[in-house]
Amino acid sequence: MTIERDPAPHFSEFSHPERLVTADWLEERLGKPGLVVVESDEDVLLYETGHIRTAVKIDWHTDLNDPVTRDYINGEEFAELMSRSGIARDTTVVIYGDKTNWWAAYALWVFTLFGHEDVRLMDGGRAKWEADGREYTLEVPTPTPTEYPIIERDDSVIRAFRDDVLTHLGNPLIDVRSPEEYSGERTSAPAYPEEGALRAGHIPSAQSVPWSKAVAEDGTFRPLDELNAIYREGAGLKNGDQVVAYCRIGERSSHTWFVLNYLMGFENVRNYDGSWTEWGSLVAVPITVGTEPGDVPSR
Amino acid sequence: MSEQQIPSQLAEIRDDFLGLELRDRLQLLLEFANELPELPDRYRDHPDLFERVEECQSPVFIFIEVENDVVHMFATAPPEAPTTRGFASILAQGLSGLSSKEVLELSDDYPQSLGLAKAVSPLRLRGMTGMLARAKRQIRFKSVA
DSSP: OOSOOOOOGGGTTSSOGGGEEOHHHHHHHTTOTTEEEEEOOSSTTTGGGOBOTTOEEOOIIIIIBOSSSSSBOOHHHHHHHHHHTTOOTTOEEEEEOHHHHHHHHHHHHHHHHTTOSOEEEETTHHHHHHHTTOOOBOOOOOOOOOOOOOOOOOOSSSBOOHHHHHHHBTBOEEEOSOHHHHHTSOSSOTTSOOOOOSSOSBOTTOEEOOGGGGBOTTSSBOOHHHHHIIIIIITOOOTTOEEEEEOSSSSHHHHHHHIIIIISOOSEEEEETTHHHHHTTSTTOOOBOSSSOOOOOOO | OOGGGSOHHHHHHHHHHHTSOHHHHHHHHHHHHHHOOOOOHHHHTOGGGOEEOTTSSSOOEEEEEEETTEEEEEEEOOTTOHHHHHHHHHHHHHHTTSBHHHHHHSOTTGGGGGSOHHHHOHHHHHHHHHHHHHHHHHHHHHHHO
16 A cells, blocks of 8 residues: 555444545645545536546546447556546546445546546545535646556456346345335435336345435444444344345445445445346346335246 | 528627637627626515526526516526626526517527537536526426416
């Protein structure tokens, strides 16, 4: 690890406290060699209205997704993106963003597909930074390009494809969408555009835990005892479980993947990024409607 | 509708975008976002008149005024949603001053002609398409009423 971890005591109860930094920690280290700050937002222009000093922008649509195939960029494209962002393979990357780090967690998940070792979230994201009254700048950095190695994306560990989900049925599934999407009233979050799933509902047996339950009022992650109440007591997750999380296109569930994996210590968590826009349009896969999880279909 | 029939103010906006590199198109969109005018006093306290554009991820509300067959579009969206503000501002500037007929005859695909799909992604651009569709619907409704 290039830069020492944030020793903030309230992180120490998490299974991977090195994955989080506070705004204080970050502000003190801005500009430090070996550290690159990345902003990743829902709104593609938000960075341009002001961002944390030295931060570069990585957009989930235009940088991380392949423009043609519904998939992520490949190893060459990731290396190119890292190089122009001034990120070397051993750089400490701290990601933050709007909407309680929703998209920041997504970017972190994609970084992890490429095995970038030291990538962290700034707890609370933009909202917390602003609430603290901290500064933004309009100055866009011009990073020195790096020699980032071409690493093949590894989809086998933290990513689930539709066939993996079918095989997984019978193991815990967490549906992190809104209650309206889960029950089948809508195919996208309230007040969000409908994004083309032909059927509404959820994958049978999935527990409904909207992603935002993991964050407190101020946008930071909840303490471990509250997370345990939500995911263990509430959704029935147990040590050793294999878990698949999904949402609509895989972004909100990256946030839950982060929580289960790095804060709560579940070691076998995958994000099904095809999520509802794929499952809700697949031919002949089982779907449950209503507020109950429903039974695993017999095969 | 053919090329020649696009009202000149909308054609100018389109040509301004198309004349720029991708990165600069985002900057121009940001300029539009910053130019979105405040609501005039007569509408400031009338949220009831405004229609939410559900196709947009961020809360944006639009209201179309038609007086003597001259269209005026008003919109309000929060500062933390600059892309949505930019879309609203383009339409507010592009549609205001046109006749109802000119707006209704405008291609529904006008947002796709600005060369923004690559800069902001096609999915986000849907928000602007939704906004235009709702603007047209309000005009149709008002011309019947």
